[in-house]
Amino acid sequence: MSLFNVYPLFDIKPDTAKDVFIYDEHGVKYLDLYGGHAVISIGHSHPKYVYNIAKQINKIGFYSNSIQNPLQKELASELVEASGCNNYQLFLCNSGAEANENALKLASFHTKKKKVIAFKNGFHGRTSAAVAVTDNSKIIAPINAQQEIELFDLGDITGVTTALNNNDVCAVIIECVQGVGGLDESTTSFYKRLHDLCRKFNVVLIADEVQSGFGRTGDFFAFQKHKITPDIISMAKGMGNGFPIGGILIHPKIKASFGLLGTTFGGNHLACTASLTVLEVIKTEKLQENAKVIFDYFKKKAQSLPHLKAVKGRGLMLGLEFDFPISELRKKLIYKHHIFTGNAKNPNVLRILPSLTIQKKHVDIFFTALKTEVL
Numbered sequence: 302m303s304l305f306n307v308y309p310l311f312d313i314k315p316d317t318a319k320d321v322f323i324y325d326e327h328g329v330k331y332l333d334l335y336g337g338h339a340v341i342s343i344g345h346s347h348p349k350y351v352y353n354i355a356k357q358i359n360k361i362g363f364y365s366n367s368i369q370n371p372l373q374k375e376l377a378s379e380l381v382e383a384s385g386c387n388n389y390q391l392f393l394c395n396s397g398a399e400a401n402e403n404a405l406k407l408a409s410f411h412t413k414k415k416k417v418i419a420f421k422n423g424f425h426g427r428t429s430a431a432v433a434v435t436d437n438s439k440i441i442a443p444i445n446a447q448q449e450i451e452l453f454d455l456g457d458i459t460g461v462t463t464a465l466n467n468n469d470v471c472a473v474i475i476e477c478v479q480g481v482g483g484l485d486e487s488t489t490s491f492y493k494r495l496h497d498l499c500r501k502f503n504v505v506l507i508a509d510e511v512q513s514g515f516g517r518t519g520d521f522f523a524f525q526k527h528k529i530t531p532d533i534i535s536m537a538k539g540m541g542n543g544f545p546i547g548g549i550l551i552h553p554k555i556k557a558s559f560g561l562l563g564t565t566f567g568g569n570h571l572a573c574t575a576s577l578t579v580l581e582v583i584k585t586e587k588l589q590e591n592a593k594v595i596f597d598y599f600k601k602k603a604q605s606l607p608h609l610k611a612v613k614g615r616g617l618m619l620g621l622e623f624d625f626p627i628s629e630l631r632k633k634l635i636y637k638h639h640i641f642t643g644n645a646k647n648p649n650v651l652r653i654l655p656s657l658t659i660q661k662k663h664v665d666i667f668f669t670a671l672k673t674e675v676l
């Protein structure tokens with residue numbers, strides 16, 4: 302049977318991985334500055350992660366959400382400690398799209414309205430409502446196009462205000478730092494006004510932290526820089542360091558009732574163990590602080606690069622915007638220099654999403670390679 306051919310693949314077969322490096326079946330070593338799309342947060346095969354998951358699977362790997370699972374409560378309290386987001390309620394699922402799907406659904410249940418405001422160049426996943434609020438017509442099937450969505454430019458507070466005045470909006474969903482779109486971020490004043498408008502019009506503000514959360518930007522969540530309190534915060538990617546887990550933090554004004562949300566696999570014992578280990582390692586190895594230190598170093602190294610228009614993003618959610626399309630450069634980085642990087646919707650942006658354990662010496666390897674290719 303053939304695979305359903307939806308992924309354009311690089312011809313590399315990772316066989317083993319350790320921290321920021323990947324090794325193929327011939328033992329060739331690759332520097333991973335992509336983190337499997339911002340997923341690897343504490344490094345590949347971190348010893349604590351391997352140990353804890355192995356120990357947990359020897360006890361119990363999975364049972365359904367119809368029984369008590371104390372690991373979920375432990376994860377909720379560790380999340381409060383790591384993020385400082387008190388008083389939220391936690392619902393666990395399996396992916397970023399699912400997190401946003403549940404967030405949008407809850408917003409609609411809560412407000413009894415159905416229109417959603419989202420932003421141009423935003424990406425929120427591929428399930429029904431999540432894909433409908435994503436700015437990419439190629440991945441929106443007719444069945445998804447029935448959702449009522451309005452897209453605005455990031456920063457267009459006037460447009461959003463006009464739309465909210467109609468009182469038919471249940472949610473505004475936003476990535477404070479856009480990932481797939483190309484690392485754009487608006488001003489603190491915009492995020493604060495958006496937050497206040499949502500409160501005024503009884504609209505649920507959803508911060509999509511699927512890519513930017515779990516310390517990647519140097520803050521635990523990217524929105525925290527702007528001192529706002531979203532009603533729902535969606536998480537996935539770095540949350541499990543590769544083990545599939547997603548979740549939403551839900552403001553206490555949104556009330557739960559039995560059966561309102563549900564999932565078979567969400568919050569299982571292994572997923573919780575993976576995420577608890579991620580939180581422990583972020584704390585003990587001071588990885589949020591490392592994200593800031595490496596960001597400063599990265600910016601300094603980038604200063605002397607020719608053809609560079611901007612260093613975009615923050616922490617370890619970064620983009621190098623050149624004055625040329627980066628697709629050929631990316632291929633050279635992979636095949637000639639053995640360095641994984643990412644692309645973005647903006648064709649001139651090379652995306653850098655490494656493990657938060659990355660060190661200055663790894664950044665040096667990258668810039669040495671870049672200097673031989675960008676002249």
Ligand SMILES: Cc1ncc(COP(=O)(O)O)c(C=O)c1O
Pocket residue numbers: 338396397398399401424425426427476480481509510511512513537538
């Ligand atoms: C900001 C953001 N939201 C949601 C998603 C969807 O996550 P998943 O692929 O786990 O469904 C992504 C994936 O890239 C993302 O970057």
